[in-house]
Amino acid sequence: MRKGTLLANSNESSDLELAQLARAGDEAAFAEIVRRYSPRVFRFASKFFRQRSVVEEAAQEVFMKAFTQLGSYEGRGSMEGWLTRITTNTCLNMLRSAKRRPELASADLSEDESTWLENQLSDVAAERHRAGERSLVAADLADRVLGNMSPDDRVVLTLIDGEDASVKEVAEFTGWSESKVKVQAFRARRRMRAAVEKLLGKQLPPAAASS
CATH class of the missing domain: 1.10.10.10 (Winged helix-like DNA-binding domain superfamily/Winged helix DNA-binding domain)
Structure with missing residues (x-):
């Protein structure tokens, strides 16, 4: 991945523009995506997991998946919705792979x-x-x-x-x-x-x- 070429007005770049730049290898573009949406991803993941380390693990996996799946984002919907879908499925898979907890008494x-x-x-x-x-x-x-x-x-x-x-x-x-x-x-x-x-x-x- 090449060093960022994103201009100083990255805050004004659309999600689709950022996705296209990130797909082309622009580090700064993907960093901007993470900056914009990491609060949402962390907040959403924290609804499923209590431990911060697990929330961080989930968020890291979400953005790893997002990076590898950037080609599937075509801008027809919001990137927030796209990332929420990835976060939902990531958390669901993590929950399914975890051991079942004992019944609450x-x-x-x-x-x-x-x-x-x-x-x-x-x-x-x-x-x-x-x-x-x-x-x-x-x-x-x-x-x-x-x-x-x-x-x-x-x-x-x-x-x-x-x-x-x-x-x-x-x-x-x-x-x-x-x-x-x-x-x-x-x-x-x-x-x-x-x-x-x-x-x-x-x-x-x-x-x-x-x-």
């Missing part, structure tokens, strides 16, 4: 988490993204519950409930059909609800099942 919860569970009868996946001290406890608990779900369940709940992605967007990011996304989301929410009910030792009201 109520004894594993902190006092704050147990109290929150007892007092809350709302959707955990949506609750994890609200502001304030109360939501911090909910967010940590939701992450722990999600951490014990299947990779596919985690991905679909994170995208739909965490990123407010549409069914169509999730299908684009994962390569699944829209029908599969709908079925996966329905089943994932049902399994998450069942996991919370098991921790509570009682059923949640019907209203809490919808979101």
Whole structure:
């Protein structure tokens, strides 16, 4: 890869221009792509992994894949969407290759988490993204519950409930059909609800099942 030839106004270069330059071997062009989108990639990967070292590993793999797949980016969609698709599949593959974690038990919860569970009868996946001290406890608990779900369940709940992605967007990011996304989301929410009910030792009201 040759040294960068990108001009000082690289901030004004379009994503397609940067991709074309990077494909031609321009180091500065690819560095600009990384600069623009690494915050998004890191933030998205951190929704799946707690350890910073694992998040960094995921991000590194994402940009390695992005570099080798630059030829597939033709500018018809946003580079952010293209990188999100790569990040989604990278995280999904990493989750699938990891060993299954033991089932979460109520004894594993902190006092704050147990109290929150007892007092809350709302959707955990949506609750994890609200502001304030109360939501911090909910967010940590939701992450722990999600951490014990299947990779596919985690991905679909994170995208739909965490990123407010549409069914169509999730299908684009994962390569699944829209029908599969709908079925996966329905089943994932049902399994998450069942996991919370098991921790509570009682059923949640019907209203809490919808979101």
